[in-house]
Amino acid sequence: MGALGLPFSEEDGGMGAGPVEVGLVAQEVGRVLAPEPYLAAVVLAGGVVASLGTDAQRAEVLGELSSGNLHLALAHAEPGRRWSDTASSVTATLVGDEWRISGVKEPVLHGDAGTLVVTAALPEGGTGAFLVAGESATTTTATAYDGTRVSRVVLDGARGVPLGEAGADATEGIAVALDRARITACHEALGAMEAALAATTGYLRSRKQFGVPLSTFQALTFRAADMYVAVELSTSMVWWATMVAAERDATATREAAARAALQVSRAGRLVGQEAIQLHGGIGMTAEYLVGNLKAHLTALDHLLGDGSHHLRSLAQGVAAYDALDPLA
Amino acid sequence: MGWAGWTELQRHLWHEEMQRAGVPTPLPFNVSMIGPVLIQFASQEMKERFLPATASLDIWWSQGFSEPDAGSDLAGLRTSAVRDGDDWIVNGQKTWTTLGQYGDWIFTLVRTDPAVKKQAGISMLLIDMTSPGVEVRPIQLIDGGHEVNEVWFTDVRVPGENLVGEVNQGWTMAKFLLGNERVGVAPVAMVKRMLGRAKEVAADQLDDPVVRARVAELENELLALELTTLRVVAHSDGGEPHPASSVLKLRGTELQQAVSELVVDLAGPASLVPPDSESDLPLWARRSAPVYLNYRKASIYGGSNEIQRQIIAGTILGL
Ligand SMILES: Cc1cc2nc3c(=O)[nH]c(=O)nc-3n(C[C@H](O)[C@H](O)[C@H](O)COP(=O)(O)OP(=O)(O)OC[C@H]3O[C@@H](n4cnc5c(N)ncnc54)[C@H](O)[C@@H]3O)c2cc1C
Numbered sequence: 001m002g003a004l005g006l007p008f009s010e011e012d013g014g015m016g017a018g019p020v021e022v023g024l025v026a027q028e029v030g031r032v033l034a035p036e037p038y039l040a041a042v043v044l045a046g047g048v049v050a051s052l053g054t055d056a057q058r059a060e061v062l063g064e065l066s067s068g069n070l071h072l073a074l075a076h077a078e079p080g081r082r083w084s085d086t087a088s089s090v091t092a093t094l095v096g097d098e099w100r101i102s103g104v105k106e107p108v109l110h111g112d113a114g115t116l117v118v119t120a121a122l123p124e125g126g127t128g129a130f131l132v133a134g135e136s137a138t139t140t141t142a143t144a145y146d147g148t149r150v151s152r153v154v155l156d157g158a159r160g161v162p163l164g165e166a167g168a169d170a171t172e173g174i175a176v177a178l179d180r181a182r183i184t185a186c187h188e189a190l191g192a193m194e195a196a197l198a199a200t201t202g203y204l205r206s207r208k209q210f211g212v213p214l215s216t217f218q219a220l221t222f223r224a225a226d227m228y229v230a231v232e233l234s235t236s237m238v239w240w241a242t243m244v245a246a247e248r249d250a251t252a253t254r255e256a257a258a259r260a261a262l263q264v265s266r267a268g269r270l271v272g273q274e275a276i277q278l279h280g281g282i283g284m285t286a287e288y289l290v291g292n293l294k295a296h297l298t299a300l301d302h303l304l305g306d307g308s309h310h311l312r313s314l315a316q317g318v319a320a321y322d323a324l325d326p327l328a
Numbered sequence: 329m330g331w332a333g334w335t336e337l338q339r340h341l342w343h344e345e346m347q348r349a350g351v352p353t354p355l356p357f358n359v360s361m362i363g364p365v366l367i368q369f370a371s372q373e374m375k376e377r378f379l380p381a382t383a384s385l386d387i388w389w390s391q392g393f394s395e396p397d398a399g400s401d402l403a404g405l406r407t408s409a410v411r412d413g414d415d416w417i418v419n420g421q422k423t424w425t426t427l428g429q430y431g432d433w434i435f436t437l438v439r440t441d442p443a444v445k446k447q448a449g450i451s452m453l454l455i456d457m458t459s460p461g462v463e464v465r466p467i468q469l470i471d472g473g474h475e476v477n478e479v480w481f482t483d484v485r486v487p488g489e490n491l492v493g494e495v496n497q498g499w500t501m502a503k504f505l506l507g508n509e510r511v512g513v514a515p516v517a518m519v520k521r522m523l524g525r526a527k528e529v530a531a532d533q534l535d536d537p538v539v540r541a542r543v544a545e546l547e548n549e550l551l552a553l554e555l556t557t558l559r560v561v562a563h564s565d566g567g568e569p570h571p572a573s574s575v576l577k578l579r580g581t582e583l584q585q586a587v588s589e590l591v592v593d594l595a596g597p598a599s600l601v602p603p604d605s606e607s608d609l610p611l612w613a614r615r616s617a618p619v620y621l622n623y624r625k626a627s628i629y630g631g632s633n634e635i636q637r638q639i640i641a642g643t644i645l646g647l
Contacts, residue, residue, distance in 0.1 A: 077597050079598070079607075079608040079609050080608075080609075082596040082597065083596065083597065104608050106601060106607060106608055106609060107597055107598070107600045107601045107609075140605065140606045142601070142602045142604070142605035143602065144600045144601065144602055144617075145470075145471065145472065145602065145617050145618050145621065148600070150600050150601055150602075150605075152601070152605070152606060152607055152608065208397075209399060209400050209401040209404070210400075210401045210404070211401075211404075217634075219634055219637070220634070269589070273585075273624065276624045276628075277624070277627055277628065277632075277633075280399050280400070280628055280632065281394070281399060281423070281424050281476075281625075281628055281629070283624075283628075284469050284470055284624060284625050284628065285467055285468065285469060285470065286468040286469060286470055286472065287468070291469075291470035291621070292470065294470070294621065294624070295470055295617075295621055298592065298599075298617055298620065298621065299600055299617070302592065302593075302595070302596055302597060302599050302600060302617070303597065303600065306593055306596065308538050308539070308542070308593060309596075311538060312536065312538050315538075
C-alpha cells in the first residue's frame with residue numbers, strides 16, 4: 001500500500017507524503033495494536049536516514065525500506081541514560097579509513113534487523129550516525145510487556161558507514177527525527193485511546209451488575225465522559241503538532257512535539273487506567289483488549305520521553321513569553 | 329497465630345513492621361479472612377478442626393466468592409449447593425481466585441436457597457480442593473503472570489459438617505469478612521518501602537525538581553494515610569472494623585498505584601526491557617512496568633474503589 005514509503009520523497013523511492021499521512025497510518029496501527037515495526041523502522045530509523053543521509057544513501061536505504069526489502073532499526077538509546085538526542089557510551093573511532101563502533105545500545109526497538117542505524121559519540125565530540133550491518137552486531141531480542149520486540153545490541157568494533165558527512169556532528173538531524181517520531185507515537189496512542197474508549201463504552205452498556213447495565217451508574221458514565229474529553233483534547237494537540245511538523249521549522253516542531261507528548265502522556269494514563277478500572281477484573285486479563293491497549297500506551301509513553309520529561313523542558317521556558325499562540 | 333490477646337493496634341503495628349522489614353506477611357486468606365470468620369461464627373468443633381491448621385499454614389486457604397456474573401454484585405452469585413442426605417452437592421464456577429493453584433481448601437459462598445431474596449439464600453461452605461469435581465484453571469493477567477484462577481465445581485460432594493454457622497447465614501459472614509479484607513489491603517508500610525526504594529535506586533534523579541516534587545507529594549499523602557490508619561485501627565473494637573476503613577482501601581490502593589507509576593517513570597526507557605532478558609539495565613527498572621500494570625488490580629479487588637465510595641457515601645455520609 002506504500003505505507004512504508006510515506007514519509008520519504010519520491011527521489012528517495014518513497015511516496016512523497018508527510019506527517020499527516022504518517023499520522024493516519026500510525027493511528028490505525030495503534031487502534032488495532034498491529035505488531036508491525038512502523039514507528040521503529042520507518043519513522044525512527046528511516047527518519048534518521050532521511051534527515052542525515054547523502055543523496056545516494058537516502059536513495060538506496062529508503063528505497064529498499066519503502067519497498068519492504070530492508071529491515072531497518074535505530075540503535076540509539078543507551079543503558080543508564082534517559083531520553084537524549086546524543087550518544088555517549090557507544091563510541092565511534094577511526095581505524096585507518098574505517099569507522100569502528102563499540103558499546104551497548106539498549107533498548108533498541110526491533111533490533112534484529114538487516115541494517116542498523118547506530119548513533120555514536122565521535123572522537124572530536126558530538127554524535128554521529130552510522131549504518132551498520134545487522135550481522136556485525138551481537139543482538140539479543142526479547143518481547144516487552146506490550147508485545148513489542150526490544151533488543152540489546154552489543155557492538156565490538158563493528159564497521160560503520162557514516163550517514164552524511166563523516167565526522168560531522170549529527171545531533172540536530174537526530175533530534176529532528178526523534179521529534180517527528182514523538183508526534184507519530186502520539187498518533188499511535190490516539191488510536192489506542194480511541195479503541196480503549198470504544199471498548200469501555202460498549203462494556204458499560206452490556207455488563208450487568210445489580211440487575212442493571214453498568215451504564216445505569218452515573219459515577220461510571222461521567223468517568224467515560226472524562227475519558228472522551230481527554231481523547232478530544234489530545235486529538236487537537238496531536239493534529240496541531242502534526243501541522244507544525246509539516247509546515248514549520250525544527251525549533252517549532254520540537255516545541256509542538258513536546259506539548260503534544262505531554263498532553264498525550266497524561267491522557268494515555270487516564271484513558272488506559274480508567275478503561276481497566278471500568279471493566280473490573282476482566283480488564284486485567286492478558287486475553288482482553290483493554291489491558292493490552294493500556295500496556296501499549298504505557299510503552300509508547302516511555303519510549304521517547306514521558307510527560308514529566310516534556311513538562312520539564314516546557315517549564316524551563318515559561319518566563320520567556322506572555323501567552324501561547326498556536327499560529328504564531 | 330502468635331497474637332492471641334493482642335489489641336487491634338498491636339496487631340497492626342506488628343504487621344506494619346513485618347512489611348517494613350520486607351518479610352512475607354501471613355497469608356491474608358488465612359489470617360485476615362477465614363480465621364476471624366471461624367472465630368466469630370463457627371461451632372466449637374469446627375474451630376478445633378480448622379483453626380490450628382489455619383494458623384500453622386498446614387491449610388492454604390483460597391477465597392471463592394466472585395463469579396463471572398457476580399463481582400461487585402456479590403450477592404448475585406449462582407454456584408449452588410443442594411442437600412443430599414447429610415452432604416451438599418456443589419455445582420458452579422468461581423473466578424479470580426487468587427493463588428488458587430496453591431490452595432488446599434477454599435472458603436466459598438454458595439446459593440442454598442434460590443427462592444428467597446438473594447442475600448438471604450447464601451451459605452458459607454468450606455471445600456477441600458482435592459475433592460473430585462473441583463478443577464482449577466489458570467487466568468493470565470496483563471503483566472504476563474499467573475496469580476488468579478477459575479475454579480469449577482461439578483457435582484462436588486461436600487460433607488454437611490463443612491458448613492460454617494447456620495444455613496443461609498452466609499451474607500452476614502461475607503460482610504464481616506469483607507470489612508476485615510478492606511483493612512488489610514492498605515499496606516502503608518509496603519508502599520513506604522516501595523517509595524523509599526525508588527528514592528534509593530533513582531538517587532541521581534532527585535536533583536530534578538519535577539521528581540522531587542512528586543516524591544514529596546506522595547510522601548505526604550502516605551503520611552496522612554498512615555496516621556488515618558492508626559486512628560482507624562485504634563478505634564476498631566470487638567472485631568468490627570471502623571466505618572472509615574473504606575478510606576484505607578480507597579486511598580491505600582491509589583497510592584500503591586501512584587508509587588508504582590512513579591517507579592516506571594524513573595526507569596524511563598529501561599522499563600521497556602523485560603525482566604527475564606539478558607540486559608545491561610537494572611532489574612528494578614525492567615520489572616517496573618509489569619509491576620505498575622499488575623497494581624491496576626488493587627483498585628478492583630476486595631471491593632472496587634467505586635464500591636468503597638458508595639460505602640462512604642451511603643453508610644458513613646448517609647447519602
Ligand atoms: C487480581 C484480582 C484478584 C482477585 N482475587 C479474588 C479472590 O481471591 N477471590 C475472590 O472471590 N475474588 C477475587 N477477585 C475478584 C474481585 O473481588 C472482583 O473483580 C471485584 O469484586 C469486581 O468485580 P468484577 O470484576 O466483576 O467487576 P464489575 O462488578 O463488573 O465492575 C466493573 C466496574 O463497574 C464498577 N461498578 C460495579 N457496580 C457499581 C455500582 N453499583 N456503582 C458504581 N460502580 C460500579 C466497578 O467498580 C468496576 O469499576 C479478584 C480480582 C482481581 C482483579
